[in-house]
Amino acid sequence: MISIARTLPCLLATLALIATPLAQAKVSPADQMLEAAQNFIKSLDEKAKAEALFPFDSKRREAWNFLPDKFIKPDGKRYGLTIKKMTVQQRILAQALLASSLSHKGYLQASTIMTLEQILFDMEGRDIRQPDLYYVCIFGTPAKTGTWGWRFEGHHLSLSFTLVNSRVFSVTPAFLATNPAEVKQGAFEGLRVLAEEEDLARRLAKSLNNKQKQSAILSDKAPDDILTKWDPTVDRKTFFPPKGVQYKDLNPRQKGWLLDIIDVYTSKHRKEIVEQIDNRSLIKDTESMYFAWAGSLEQGKGHYYRVQTNDWLFEYDSTQNNANHVHSVWRDFDGDFGRDLLAEHYDAHHKEAGFKHIFDGKTLNGWTPSEAKNSFYVKDGSLVSHGQPRSHLFYTGDKQPYTNFELRAEVLIHPGSNAGIYFHTKYQESGWPKFGFEAQVCSNDYHDPKKTGSLYGVVNVDKAPVTDDQWFDYSILVKDNQVTITINDTVTVDYKEPAGTKPGPQFTRKLDKGTFAIQAHDPKSIVQFRNIRVKRL
Numbered sequence: 001m002i003s004i005a006r007t008l009p010c011l012l013a014t015l016a017l018i019a020t021p022l023a024q025a026k027v028s029p030a031d032q033m034l035e036a037a038q039n040f041i042k043s044l045d046e047k048a049k050a051e052a053l054f055p056f057d058s059k060r061r062e063a064w065n066f067l068p069d070k071f072i073k074p075d076g077k078r079y080g081l082t083i084k085k086m087t088v089q090q091r092i093l094a095q096a097l098l099a100s101s102l103s104h105k106g107y108l109q110a111s112t113i114m115t116l117e118q119i120l121f122d123m124e125g126r127d128i129r130q131p132d133l134y135y136v137c138i139f140g141t142p143a144k145t146g147t148w149g150w151r152f153e154g155h156h157l158s159l160s161f162t163l164v165n166s167r168v169f170s171v172t173p174a175f176l177a178t179n180p181a182e183v184k185q186g187a188f189e190g191l192r193v194l195a196e197e198e199d200l201a202r203r204l205a206k207s208l209n210n211k212q213k214q215s216a217i218l219s220d221k222a223p224d225d226i227l228t229k230w231d232p233t234v235d236r237k238t239f240f241p242p243k244g245v246q247y248k249d250l251n252p253r254q255k256g257w258l259l260d261i262i263d264v265y266t267s268k269h270r271k272e273i274v275e276q277i278d279n280r281s282l283i284k285d286t287e288s289m290y291f292a293w294a295g296s297l298e299q300g301k302g303h304y305y306r307v308q309t310n311d312w313l314f315e316y317d318s319t320q321n322n323a324n325h326v327h328s329v330w331r332d333f334d335g336d337f338g339r340d341l342l343a344e345h346y347d348a349h350h351k352e353a354g355f356k357h358i359f360d361g362k363t364l365n366g367w368t369p370s371e372a373k374n375s376f377y378v379k380d381g382s383l384v385s386h387g388q389p390r391s392h393l394f395y396t397g398d399k400q401p402y403t404n405f406e407l408r409a410e411v412l413i414h415p416g417s418n419a420g421i422y423f424h425t426k427y428q429e430s431g432w433p434k435f436g437f438e439a440q441v442c443s444n445d446y447h448d449p450k451k452t453g454s455l456y457g458v459v460n461v462d463k464a465p466v467t468d469d470q471w472f473d474y475s476i477l478v479k480d481n482q483v484t485i486t487i488n489d490t491v492t493v494d495y496k497e498p499a500g501t502k503p504g505p506q507f508t509r510k511l512d513k514g515t516f517a518i519q520a521h522d523p524k525s526i527v528q529f530r531n532i533r534v535k536r537l
Contacts, residue, residue: 366397
């Protein structure tokens with residue numbers, strides 16, 4: 001059995017050996033992360049790389065969780081290379097990567113949270129409590145230019161980082177939790193890893209006068225957990241309009257205490273990183289800042305609080321294990337995993353002359369569904385088609401029809417799914433669109449033999465050059481009597497309509513003019529579209 005008395009000093013020694021030289025180095029945190037990530041990757045054999053490395057646009061980048069592996073739905077599986085499988089050298093390099101990203105305080109907290117798994121094992125004897133059951137994932141190729149990210153995660157700890165062109169774009173969601181919140185017995189009796197998170201908030205809550213409490217205290221019972229849980233995006237509807245006491249309604253001392261709470265959360269990260277983020281989106285936006293509390297004000301009893309601004313959310317809950325089990329998280333309402341900043345980066349650096357975006361990434365404005373409105377929705381900046389039941393979403397944001405054009409989009413197909421992109425079509429209230437053509441979107445395991453990249457029923461592709469669950473580029477180019485479909489860099493259709501072609505009786509499939517539509521094929525099919533733009537030719 002691993003002794004906690006032996007484990008924690010080892011971790012602290014790692015901190016001293018790794019974190020201090022990094023902090024003293026005269027290089028940016030992004031460059032230190034890059035070097036640490038590259039060194040870690042170099043140490044991996046092919047089998048380890050297969051577990052640790054993923055494409056940047058992998059769905060797994062946003063599939064974070066703080067539960068023990070066993071309880072992660074649907075299959076109890078967490079992705080990445082676990083510390084348990086690493087060599088000694090790889091473990092040191094993984095710790096160096098973690099240390100490059102956090103302050104001394106943050107690294108110490110993260111290390112101690114992992115060590116608490118040994119305390120839980122000693123108390124419970126359950127194999128799910130293991131201090132080396134933490135995982136490293138790297139998304140994309142770490143480089144000075146381009147976009148990449150990484151995550152360090154296991155029970156009660158999930159830290160995600162997104163970098164673009166040697167800048168740290170995002171550090172959220174940043175989740176840290178402890179169980180027990182206070183060690184009640186043994187060699188580390190009295191240890192409280194997240195003490196400030198609790199004590200500073202309670203100090204503020206207890207200082208409120210009756211009028212302030214009427215606004216701040218939401219309920220005398222705390223929720224069972226943080227409201228955001230492990231959702232990849234924060235649902236603004238849960239938190240807006242804001243509830244709680246507003247910063248402007250606090251006295252000067254209370255205002256300082258509220259700002260201190262935010263510092264506790266952000267100071268887990270390197271100062272330079274926090275300053276960089278703050279310069280882009282003010283963290284202490286006092287104009288929109290609220291503090292809310294639920295549950296008891298007495299120590300040792302269930303309680304919950306949050307601090308929020310228009311952009312940021314800091315959330316805390318302690319109700320489990322007789323209120324001796326803390327969950328805390330820092331979230332970005334619109335930009336977890338760098339989501340909004342990556343969109344801005346794309347717009348700023350990848351603008352294509354003459355192209356018009358016809359999907360804003362936030363709403364379905366400019367689009368009209370046919371028979372089933374709930375078959376289309378927006379999630380994580382993408383337009384999702386989910387045929388519940390079958391329906392079609394027509395672009396109605398431009399009155400002038402499209403004749404010659406190029407349409408580009410990024411598409412992600414879930415396994416076993418079918419959809420399509422129609423062009424030269426017209427809005428109709430029900431049924432399969434009669435007018436125009438369908439550019440097929442279909443996973444290779446779907447029963448329809450016409451796969452992604454087909455000009456459906458005209459030029460059919462029997463095997464798509466794409467992989468499920470990964471984003472790919474889809475281009476449809478129509479010029480006079482020529483249709484070219486390109487998937488990533490592969491031309492799948494180069495069709496020239498024969499002279500004298502007449503419209504078909506059921507589906508016209510004749511070049512003419514019209515609008516676009518996205519298909520939601522059936523209840524089992526889920527396909528995502530983003531960055532949809534078109535250029536008239």
